[in-house]
Amino acid sequence: MAKKKRGAGQTALVTGASAGIGIDLAECFAKDGYDLVLAARTAPALEEVAQRLASTYGVKATAIAVDLGAIGGGAKLAAEIAARGITIDVLVNNAGFGHAGAFAAEPAEPQLGMIDLNVRALTELTHIYWKDMLARGRGGVLNVASTAAFQPGPMMAVYYASKAFVLSFSEALWEEARGTGVKVSCLCPGPTASKFRERAGTGRTRLGKSSKVMASAPVARMAYTAFRNNTRVVVTGATNKATIAAARMLPRGQVLKIVRGMMEPA
Numbered sequence: 001m002a003k004k005k006r007g008a009g010q011t012a013l014v015t016g017a018s019a020g021i022g023i024d025l026a027e028c029f030a031k032d033g034y035d036l037v038l039a040a041r042t043a044p045a046l047e048e049v050a051q052r053l054a055s056t057y058g059v060k061a062t063a064i065a066v067d068l069g070a071i072g073g074g075a076k077l078a079a080e081i082a083a084r085g086i087t088i089d090v091l092v093n094n095a096g097f098g099h100a101g102a103f104a105a106e107p108a109e110p111q112l113g114m115i116d117l118n119v120r121a122l123t124e125l126t127h128i129y130w131k132d133m134l135a136r137g138r139g140g141v142l143n144v145a146s147t148a149a150f151q152p153g154p155m156m157a158v159y160y161a162s163k164a165f166v167l168s169f170s171e172a173l174w175e176e177a178r179g180t181g182v183k184v185s186c187l188c189p190g191p192t193a194s195k196f197r198e199r200a201g202t203g204r205t206r207l208g209k210s211s212k213v214m215a216s217a218p219v220a221r222m223a224y225t226a227f228r229n230n231t232r233v234v235v236t237g238a239t240n241k242a243t244i245a246a247a248r249m250l251p252r253g254q255v256l257k258i259v260r261g262m263m264e265p266a
């Protein structure tokens with residue numbers, strides 16, 4: 001008799017599943033038997049991912065197009081999910097974007113947009129599903145931060161700060177969930193192949209030109225394994241781990257200068 005898959009009978013909501021790391025994260029959950037709800041703004045891309053994963057892994061996959069950057073976007077998504085009679089067991093807060101440039105030189109809209117999506121929507125969705133996860137004593141939250149979470153980021157200040165929030169928030173919830181059966185992991189990738197760089201404008205920076213870019217599939221697999229094991233924080237790749245260790249050891253003033261140098265145009 002075939003072994004029952006870990007996620008059978010459960011549903012994972014993956015935000016930002018129309019591109020990049022989110023597609024691979026969704027695939028990891030589907031492979032393990034989870035049904036999926038996939039959310040992002042671009043309906044055709046989402047539908048394509050949903051159909052492929054449903055037919056490859058024999059799971060149910062529902063695509064819901066929504067702008068999570070709009071205030072109340074998380075509640076709107078949750079209402080659409082509830083209207084379809086779907087219960088969410090695992091929440092993967094992956095949707096996010098970056099915007100590079102000096103704070104004074106950049107318009108307010110993308111700066112505030114990063115807070116609305118990377119911070120507000122992530123917190124809103126977590127708040128919506130968290131209590132029920134604790135009551136059920138299973139499931140959990142996989143949040144996507146970044147190596148940017150570990151230090152301030154002059155020349156991309158709001159993005160770095162938004163990811164510091166995600167890391168701090170995730171670690172705090174991990175502790176609040178201790179002993180309940182609910183898992184919390186925070187994925188902190190370094191540069192990863194996706195559409196991120198195009199939208200963020202980081203390709204022109206020294207970091208963008210010099211850094212080693214990881215493929216998104218192994219990044220997602222590391223995150224999935226970490227989530228399964230309830231590992232609090234996962235940093236992808238040896239170089240990224242070494243960079244974070246150095247940032248923790250060096251004086252903050254020096255770190256700020258180094259990061260600024262990396263985030264300036266090459």
Ligand SMILES: NC(=O)c1ccc[n+]([C@@H]2O[C@H](COP(=O)([O-])OP(=O)(O)OC[C@H]3O[C@@H](n4cnc5c(N)ncnc54)[C@H](OP(=O)(O)O)[C@@H]3O)[C@@H](O)[C@H]2O)c1
Nearest residue numbers: 016018019020021040041042068069096191192194195196
């Ligand atoms: N790639 C990297 O180098 C890197 C490094 C560290 C951390 N990260 C983090 O990894 C996560 C995934 O990014 P990625 O690299 O896979 O980038 P990506 O290829 O640009 O994918 C971003 C995803 O988020 C969705 N999204 C963007 N704005 C949205 C909105 N307003 N409402 C709903 N969905 C929205 C996008 O779909 P639509 O455009 O269809 O809405 C897409 O599915 C992000 O949180 C990012 O900060 C990425």
